[in-house]
Amino acid sequence: xxxxxxxxxxxxxxxxxxxxxxxxxxxxxxxxxxxxxxxxxxxxxxxxxxxxxxxxxxxxxxxxxxxxxxxxxxxxxxxxxxxxxxxxxxxxxxxxxxxxxxxxxxxxxxxxxxxxxxxxxxxxxxxxxxxxxxxxxxxxxxxxxxxxxxxxxxxxxxxxxxxxxxxxxxxxxxxxxxxxxxxxxxxxxxxxxxxxxxxxxxxxxxxxxxxxxxxxxxxxxxxxxxxxxxxxxxxxxxxxxxxxxxxxxxxxxxxxxxxxxxxxxxxxxxxxxxxxxxxxxxxxxxxxxxxxxxxxxxxxxxxxxxxxxxxxxxxxxxxxxxxxxxxxxxxxxxxxxxxxxxxxxxxxxxxxxxxxxxxxxxxxxxxxxxxxxxxxxxxxxxxxxxxxxxxxxxxxxxxxxxxxxxxxxxxx
Numbered sequence: 001x002x003x004x005x006x007x008x009x010x011x012x013x014x015x016x017x018x019x020x021x022x023x024x025x026x027x028x029x030x031x032x033x034x035x036x037x038x039x040x041x042x043x044x045x046x047x048x049x050x051x052x053x054x055x056x057x058x059x060x061x062x063x064x065x066x067x068x069x070x071x072x073x074x075x076x077x078x079x080x081x082x083x084x085x086x087x088x089x090x091x092x093x094x095x096x097x098x099x100x101x102x103x104x105x106x107x108x109x110x111x112x113x114x115x116x117x118x119x120x121x122x123x124x125x126x127x128x129x130x131x132x133x134x135x136x137x138x139x140x141x142x143x144x145x146x147x148x149x150x151x152x153x154x155x156x157x158x159x160x161x162x163x164x165x166x167x168x169x170x171x172x173x174x175x176x177x178x179x180x181x182x183x184x185x186x187x188x189x190x191x192x193x194x195x196x197x198x199x200x201x202x203x204x205x206x207x208x209x210x211x212x213x214x215x216x217x218x219x220x221x222x223x224x225x226x227x228x229x230x231x232x233x234x235x236x237x238x239x240x241x242x243x244x245x246x247x248x249x250x251x252x253x254x255x256x257x258x259x260x261x262x263x264x265x266x267x268x269x270x271x272x273x274x275x276x277x278x279x280x281x282x283x284x285x286x287x288x289x290x291x292x293x294x295x296x297x298x299x300x301x302x303x304x305x306x307x308x309x310x311x312x313x314x315x316x317x318x319x320x321x322x323x324x325x326x327x328x329x330x331x332x333x334x335x336x337x338x339x340x341x342x343x344x345x346x347x348x349x350x351x352x353x354x355x356x357x358x359x360x361x362x363x364x365x366x367x368x369x370x371x372x373x374x375x376x377x378x379x380x381x382x383x384x385x386x387x388x389x390x391x392x393x394x395x396x397x398x399x400x401x402x403x404x405x406x407x408x409x410x411x412x
Contacts, residue, residue, distance in 0.1 A: 103323040103369045104254070104261045104315040106377040106400075109174075110218055111252050111263055113204055114166040121401040124160040128383075128391040129153070152186035158195065161401075170204040180226065180240040191238035195226040213253045220248040220269075230277050230302055244304050246271040263327075264312040271304025281340070297340040300351065305335030313365075325367040325379075333359040362386035363394070376400055 105112035114120060132152045162176040178195035200220040208214055226241020250267030279299040313327025336356040342349050367381040381396035 099320055100259070100261055100315060100317040100323065101256065103317055103371070103377055104263070104325065106369060106379060106398075108263060108315075108325065108327075109162075109164070110202065110250075110265065111216060111254050113170060113172045113202055113216065114164060116166045116169045118166040120164055122162045122164075123399060123401055124158070124162065125397045126156075126158040126160070126394065127396070128156045128158075128394040130156075131392050152184070154182065154184045157181045160195075170207075172202045174200040174202070176200075178226075182238045182240065184238055187236060187238070189236055189238050191227065191240055193227060193240045196241045197223045197225045199223075213255055216252050218250050218252065218267075222246045222248070228274075230274060230279050230299060232279075234279065234281065242271075242304075244271050244274045244302070246304070246307075248307075259316060261315040262312075263314070264310070266310045267308070269307040271307070273301060273303040275301050277302060297342070297352070299338060300341045301339035303335070303337045303339075305333065305337070307331060307333050321371045323369040325365075325369065327365050327367075329363045329365070331361045333361075359389045360387055361390045363390050365394075367396075376402065 101112075109122075130153065158178050158180055160176050160178040162174060164172055164174040166172050176198045178197075179193070180195040181190075181192040183190045198220060200218060202216055202218045204214065204216050206212070206215060222242075222245065224241055224244055226243075227237075227239045228241055228243030229239035230243045232239055246269050248267055248269035250265055252263065252265035254261055254263040277299050280296045281299050309329065309331035311327055311329040313325060315323060315325040317323040336359075338354045338356065340352045340354070342352070363383050363385055365381055365383040367379050369377050369379045371377050376399065378399040379397070381394075381398070383391065383394035383396070385391045385393065
């Protein structure tokens, strides 16, 4: 048994030794072949160089070497690559700053001016929705009865046509004519007609200068061409205007910080007092039309007081065609008062003056601007009311009328 294992072991060692010897022989032969090939290549290269050197010298002596510029590598990106498209400016495209300024001012026109002699028109379609709950009850000897909660919802649609003309490069005149449509669920009434016509001007007192924020001053005059809320039956009718004249002033500025435009403005409005009114509050008028006349007070004077406000926000351009504007507006109404004359037969015949509580209105707005052609930008706006005196929601659409064929007149 031991003899058999010894034979097998000796046979395995012999086979391993033979294979190792053959592998070593092949390795040495391969190395010799590689060395011989390298030596042959070096000799051939030396011979070729020695043979071609005179020819090269002759060619260099007889003519200059010409460089093919088409085959020379360049740092300029090849046409069709992404880098080339990024560097190449398409015809009609504006720079990022110019494009953002155009988109921003198309939606926030009070922050811009137009050149002398230019004329442009715009159309604005706005919708606002108010919802409120009114609690109606009677109190007798400290006990409430006839409790009823009335849900009131009002809808207002405004169609405004605006024209602006550049009197000078730093002075722009504007005028707007609104057409209003309203409906009220509690009164079960509707109204439609002309609103309050407005006139305005924007003036830039200082020329643009590097390192200085642009300043634009603006003023406005609002008429009372719409139906006054103080000359109708307040129980049954709806108004299309505010019912008094007002003037306003303000200032605005903006700052371009890549890649956004920051803007802010402040304003103040003063409403002129309305006298000689003859509206019975609580129903009808002093001529016995509408409502229950007995014991009602008649509105004789109305003083709208002062209104102040501010706004700020930013505009951002996603690309050449699409941009977004976000803003917040806050307004305050102060010193509003009503003067009533006593009804016939009342013990106190002196006028009664009532001062209304101050009101505040806040609105957050998001606008999306889309460039439909190189010269036309359409803006859509969504507004969300943040206070009780604000619309619950508002929607807006604005675009220049040259999209409908009313061409924009440019200065010569």
